[in-house]
Amino acid sequence: MTAPTRGRRPGSPDTRAVILAAARERFAGAGYAGTTIRAVALDAGVDPALVHHYFGSKDDLFIAALELPVDPRTVVAERIASSDPDTGPGERILRAMLGVWDDPALQPGLLATVRHLLEPGGGRLVGQGFLPVVLEPVGELLGVEDPARRMPLAASQVIGLILMRYVLRVEPVASLTTEQLVTIYAPVLDGFLIGPLP
Amino acid sequence: MTAPTRGRRPGSPDTRAVILAAARERFAGAGYAGTTIRAVALDAGVDPALVHHYFGSKDDLFIAALELPVDPRTVVAERIASSDPDTGPGERILRAMLGVWDDPALQPGLLATVRHLLEPGGGRLVGQGFLPVVLEPVGELLGVEDPARRMPLAASQVIGLILMRYVLRVEPVASLTTEQLVTIYAPVLDGFLIGPLP
Incomplete structure (x- = not known):
């Protein structure tokens, strides 16, 4: 696992939820095409590598943000x-x-x-x-x-x-x-x- | 025009809006079949005849409550x-x-x-x-x-x-x-x- 560079919000149980909330807000506001992993990481105050660690690709993050009961x-x-x-x-x-x-x-x-x-x-x-x-x-x-x-x-x-x-x-x-x-x-x-x- | 029996909210410019708000709330809560002109009149504090006067039939009231730009x-x-x-x-x-x-x-x-x-x-x-x-x-x-x-x-x-x-x-x-x-x-x-x- 890549450690977050900023020292804020390390891999606590809440980090995943914070990233997901940031992703949901950004996807809703900027659309799918206008959203980057980097921007979501910035909003959540974590390193982009941590977003990848928890959610995988941008597609995976998008599916997670939809909060579907299944993929x-x-x-x-x-x-x-x-x-x-x-x-x-x-x-x-x-x-x-x-x-x-x-x-x-x-x-x-x-x-x-x-x-x-x-x-x-x-x-x-x-x-x-x-x-x-x-x-x-x-x-x-x-x-x-x-x-x-x-x-x-x-x-x-x-x-x-x-x-x-x-x-x-x-x-x-x-x-x-x-x-x-x-x-x-x-x-x-x-x-x-x-x-x-x- | 039939006068309201209760003496409350006579045919003022607001009466139509009060009836419409009552109709919208009742249609949304009780559905189309569960809504009567009488119940809407009771909610609005007016005589049922006044509802008929302003809006016509229950169908007309329903269409009005949908606030469509056209009928x-x-x-x-x-x-x-x-x-x-x-x-x-x-x-x-x-x-x-x-x-x-x-x-x-x-x-x-x-x-x-x-x-x-x-x-x-x-x-x-x-x-x-x-x-x-x-x-x-x-x-x-x-x-x-x-x-x-x-x-x-x-x-x-x-x-x-x-x-x-x-x-x-x-x-x-x-x-x-x-x-x-x-x-x-x-x-x-x-x-x-x-x-x-x-």
Whole structure:
């Protein structure tokens, strides 16, 4: 472990929380692209190496700052990797998303993250952060061409479904089964991910 | 005009605002179905007839409490009525929605309403209020069968598009032209509104 150069806030149990609070504030204020590990370290009064030690890369720090109950990069990737490769990308993304969201242990934390992303400044976290860090790699994993263009279209449907089903809980969407949702929404997502675009 | 029975808060310029504040609080706390004109009048310390005088029906009061920059029942209905009847319902709804949202005079007010509906309690306002009061009549106007079942599906896509384009402003969705959006999203909405359902 690299020791902090300033002698302030060494690796105490609080240091991690102080860094995380600084990261959250900076990501929200400056967006994903406008945030550096160095700036977060400065805000937290620690050496940048300590930020790397606790959180790894800037992507890792961003995911940590979202306070998700799971790391979507690994959980969604694992679910997609273990899904039937003969089904379309829409169905594989949808089943991965529903599997995570319908887990009662994860849903409260996911809801808190969604509310956080909908606050002012959240747009930059989604567009510059969540999209390239989480969603585009998922698209690449599924062989989606031009994921920077197609994944936002798929996200426009997935976010709407998450809002209606889990945030607003509007019927009949809130009570549809996984199989009903796959029948209704998988073709829509396939259209965005592998269909013709204007 | 019916005079208030209690002698408190007669028809002064403030009375309308007091009633509206009481309505907003009650709709948010008790939902659309759980709110009555009588209860709002009691909260505001006025006669129910005065609520009717200022706001009309419970539906009208609900729309007023949402503080929308326009009454969506008339604006969307007018746009749909004047649209090409030979195009599909998805395109007609989409063009009406985009026409209202892309109007810079209306967008700030619409954004405020969306944020209000996403707050806790907003789900009941959407599911029990906005859906039957605004969206189902739009479906009926377009000849959509079983609008209580189909309009929430269309709403799941329209809400996601509104979030990505106007609230979060995520590219490339934020910069697509109306014609590109119609090409991409109208077939999706037609699937929900007139396609086969499980």
